Amino acid sequence: QGQLKESGGGLVQAGNSLTLSCVSSGRTFSNNGVGWFRQAPGKEREFVAAISWNGGTTEYLDSVKGRFTISRDRVKHVVYLQMNSLKPEDTAIYYCASNRRATATAAMNSYQYWGQGTQVTVSS
Secondary structure (H helix, E strand, O other): OEEEEEEOOEEEEOOOOEEEEEEEEEOOOOOOOEEEEEEOOOOOOEEEEEEOOOOOOEEEOHHHOOOEEEEEEOOOOEEEEEEOOOOHHHOEEEEEEEEOOOOOOOOHHHEEEEOOOEEEEEEO
């Protein structure tokens, strides 16, 4: 069974950057699309970014386009989320998940395995 683990969260001031990492253990996600999602207090979990199995296709939430970049290292089995120009509204728990398929998709029900999440807090 695949296990995913996120890291890299923390407390930063608005305008600063963070890079989140998602690593897989056991079953790897080398042939799967991977997505990042987030959930803020009192809100539903939402899609943030996704990348296809080979990195050739990416998708982003409109509000993070131009600020966040998703990438992957298939050799190291790691997917990254580079977050620049962070805003207080980016504050949330960030989760990575592996898709049942190889594509990049925002559809949450396409994702099979989820990590436990990492907290990102952006102060104003």
